[in-house]
Amino acid sequence: xxxxxxxxxxxxxxxxxxxxxxxxxxxxxxxxxxxxxxxxxxxxxxxxxxxxxxxxxxxxxxxxxxxxxxxxxxxxxxxxxxxxxxxxxxxxxxxxxxxxxxxxxxxxxxxxxxxxxxxxxxxxxxxxxxxxxxxxxxxxxxxxxxxxxxxxxxxxxxxxxxxxxxxxxxxxxxxxx
Amino acid sequence: xxxxxxxxxxxxxxxxxxxxxxxxxxxxxxxxxxxxxxxxxxxxxxxxxxxxxxxxxxxxxxxxxxxxxxxxxxxxxxxxxxxxxxxxxxxxxxxxxxxxxxxxxxxxxxxxxxxxxxxxxxxxxxxxxxxxxxxxxxxxxxxxxxxxxxxxxxxxxxxxxxxxxxxxxxxxxxxxx
Numbered sequence: 207x208x209x210x211x212x213x214x215x216x217x218x219x220x221x222x223x224x225x226x227x228x229x230x231x232x233x234x235x236x237x238x239x240x241x242x243x244x245x246x247x248x249x250x251x252x253x254x255x256x257x258x259x260x261x262x263x264x265x266x267x268x269x270x271x272x273x274x275x276x277x278x279x280x281x282x283x284x285x286x287x288x289x290x291x292x293x294x295x296x297x298x299x300x301x302x303x304x305x306x307x308x309x310x311x312x313x314x315x316x317x318x319x320x321x322x323x324x325x326x327x328x329x330x331x332x333x334x335x336x337x338x339x340x341x342x343x344x345x346x347x348x349x350x351x352x353x354x355x356x357x358x359x360x361x362x363x364x365x366x367x368x369x370x371x372x373x374x375x376x377x378x379x380x381x382x383x
Numbered sequence: 384x385x386x387x388x389x390x391x392x393x394x395x396x397x398x399x400x401x402x403x404x405x406x407x408x409x410x411x412x413x414x415x416x417x418x419x420x421x422x423x424x425x426x427x428x429x430x431x432x433x434x435x436x437x438x439x440x441x442x443x444x445x446x447x448x449x450x451x452x453x454x455x456x457x458x459x460x461x462x463x464x465x466x467x468x469x470x471x472x473x474x475x476x477x478x479x480x481x482x483x484x485x486x487x488x489x490x491x492x493x494x495x496x497x498x499x500x501x502x503x504x505x506x507x508x509x510x511x512x513x514x515x516x517x518x519x520x521x522x523x524x525x526x527x528x529x530x531x532x533x534x535x536x537x538x539x540x541x542x543x544x545x546x547x548x549x550x551x552x553x554x555x556x557x558x559x560x
Contacts, residue, residue, distance in 0.1 A: 301475025
């Protein structure tokens with residue numbers, strides 16, 4: 207899996223193939239195919255093997271500061287080279303291959319969303335957010351604009367942009383009638 | 384292009400090929416390759432050939448009602464079969480092929496965003512939104528969660544969900560200090 211990532215960083219996802227990974231790793235391609243059915247599946251596991259402890263949420267008691275810190279860290283990892291272009295390619299692969307989509311959701315998207323929800327829920331329980339605060343919608347309003355800019359508009363994300371999204375979310379949600 | 388869409392609806396994007404389109408249309412594949420360099424490019428033009436007048440914004444003077452009507456219509460077209468799965472596949476292709484990404488942005492995403500911005504700006508000029516209302520961010524907070532659910536979480540979108548996003552946006556943005 208380390209070989210897959212190294213090669214991906216060197217030549218990009220489009221040129222990556224199971225044959226090329228096998229050649230670089232010095233194993234037969236069937237050794238790889240026995241464990242991974244496609245390039246997308248191999249690549250997903252390789253990206254997931256990265257240390258993602260940076261993506262855990264701190265809990266300093268200040269929900270806004272903690273969200274900022276975690277989302278800045280996630281963006282620095284997932285939106286910048288070398289991982290950024292590979293992560294975008296993986297999502298492209300997931301949109302074309304339902305098996306990759308299911309694995310990506312089960313092993314990365316859903317667990318990450320659960321961490322965000324848990325941190326928001328703790329803040330609500332501590333009275334930092336109003337009791338009616340809509341946790342699921344908040345999750346989407348935090349993640350959605352970032353994915354939209356990264357995947358659709360394809361512009362680089364900045365910390366300042368993240369801060370504007372967070373501000374809009376909290377100012378908005380707390381002012382609900 | 385009509386043949387491409389017909390075939391796409393029948394067999395899905397993954398199985399679609401320029402050869403299959405040529406065979407169905409009764410032309411040589413070189414006839415198609417002369418105009419489109421890849422399956423992604425052909426498919427993009429085919430989707431763009433659909434009548435998209437439903438995606439124009441009404442201006443009844445009520446910004447919330449007009450956004451709701453337009454976004455519901457866009458969602459009914461882009462998220463539901465038969466177009467929905469094909470549109471998601473096209474975005475997957477765009478993430479793997481920068482030429483398709485550039486064409487998709489130039490011919491669809493940017494013009495649509497400009498329509499949304501124009502409608503929001505008209506509302507701001509009419510005093511329906513505060514002078515400091517952040518049009519670009521509003522655009523992302525409207526589109527982002529919808530794309531996030533459709534592409535990443537891969538759950539079906541509902542009109543009720545759109546309404547929650549719109550409500551969060553306006554309650555939020557208008558309550559800013």
